[in-house]
Amino acid sequence: MLMSDPKVLAQALSPAKRRNLLALAPTPGAWMTIAEMKNKGATGSGMNLLYAAGFRGNRLVDGRFVKWGGEPGQKRGEGYEYTLTALGREVRDLLEEWQKA
Structure with a gap:
């Protein structure tokens, strides 16, 4: 069983991890915050678990980690943003x- 096989990885994901993966933008290089993903059904803790699940080095x-709100009038904050890897796009x-189906 290859852990870089998208089919095997997709079947191994829990329902929460599947929701989180589907909440990410499919566009290469599109970064999203947990708040943005929650609007699409993701859960913050599940996202951290999905990020930590390295599948033997295949993320x-x-x-x-980013800080935002440097412009006058913007809300300041900091947090994590996530994006899909090439393998993540295949699984998604x-x-x-x-x-x-």
Whole structure:
């Protein structure tokens, strides 16, 4: 069983991790905050678990810590943003395909 096989990875995800993966923008390089993903059904703690689930070095998402609100009048804050890796996009595409079937 290859842990880089998108089908195997998609089947191994819990329902919460599936929701979180589907909440991410499919566009390469599109970063989203947990708040943005929650509007699409994601859960914050599940997102952290999805990020931590390395599947033997094959990550489905990448994360980065950011600060925002440097412009006058903007709300200031900090937190994590997530984006899909190439493997994550493949797994997400499979999940969408399965939902339609």
